[in-house]
Amino acid sequence: MMKMKNILIGMFLMVGVVKSTIAYENLSANQFKRKLEKTRNAILIDVRTPREYSEDGHIPKANLIPLQLFGSIYLAGFKDKPVFVYCRSGHRSRQASEILEKMGIKEVYNLSGGIISWKSAGFPVEYGYK
Numbered sequence: 001m002m003k004m005k006n007i008l009i010g011m012f013l014m015v016g017v018v019k020s021t022i023a024y025e026n027l028s029a030n031q032f033k034r035k036l037e038k039t040r041n042a043i044l045i046d047v048r049t050p051r052e053y054s055e056d057g058h059i060p061k062a063n064l065i066p067l068q069l070f071g072s073i074y075l076a077g078f079k080d081k082p083v084f085v086y087c088r089s090g091h092r093s094r095q096a097s098e099i100l101e102k103m104g105i106k107e108v109y110n111l112s113g114g115i116i117s118w119k120s121a122g123f124p125v126e127y128g129y130k
Contacts, residue, residue: 024097024108026090029121032111036084044084046116047096052088057125059086059118065090069089070099080106086118 008128036042046053053064083105087093090112097110
C-alpha cells in the first residue's frame with residue numbers, strides 16, 4: 001500500500017512539473033511592447049495572412065510567417081533567440097507559440113488579444129509591405 005502511495009505522489013509531482021514548464025508566456029499589449037523593446041536579438045512574428053498583415057496593419061519590424069506555414073518551414077535559427085508572436089486576436093498566435101515550444105524554442109512571448117489589443121493601446125502600426 002505504501003509503495004502505491006509513493007507512486008501516486010510521484011506521478012502527481014511529475015504532472016505539476018510538466019504543467020509548470022510551459023515555454024511561452026502570454027503578455028498584455030503593454031507588457032509585450034515593454035519586453036520587446038528591452039529584449040536584444042528578439043524575433044517578432046506576425047502569424048496572420050499576407051492580406052491581414054498588409055491591410056489591417058502590423059507591428060513595425062514584424063516578420064510575416066503565416067500560421068499555415070509553420071509546419072513546413074525550418075525555424076532552427078530561432079532556437080536561442082527570444083520570439084515574440086502575435087495575430088489578430090491571440091488565438092492563432094497561441095497555436096504558433098505551442099508549435100514553437102514543441103520545436104524547442106525556450107523563450108516565446110504571445111501577445112494576448114493580438115493586434116487588436118495593440119491598436120487599442122494606441123501603439124504604432126505600419127501598413128503594406130516594407
